[in-house]
Amino acid sequence: MLKQQIAPCLFTLDVLRGITVTAMILENSPGSCQHIYAPLRYAQWHALTLIGLIFSFFIFTVGVAIPLSVTKQLAKVLTLTLVLYPFQGRLNVYRGFARRF
16 A cells, blocks of 8 residues: 655644644533633633633634645646637537536
8 A cells, every 4th residue: 555645744734733623622522510620711801721722723724724725726727727728719619518627
C-alpha cells in the first residue's frame, strides 16, 4: 500500500483541528454540572478562560483550511477553462454540453 505524503502545514492544521473538536466535545459535555473542572467553566464577566478560546481556534482552522481547499478547486476550474476555450464556438452547437459538467 502506498502512503500519501501530507505536507507538514496540513498535518499541523489537522492536529489543531482535532484538538479543537475534542475540546468542543468536552465543553458541551463536561460530565456532572455540580463538579466542573474550573477551566471548563465560562467566565462570569471580563475574563478569559479556555472555553472562550475554543471557538476562536475553530474559526482560525476554518479560515486557514478554506484557502487551501479553494486553491485546488480553482486550479481545476482554470485548467478546464483553458482547455475548452479554443473550442467554445464548436461546443455551443451541441445542445446540452454544459449540462455534462
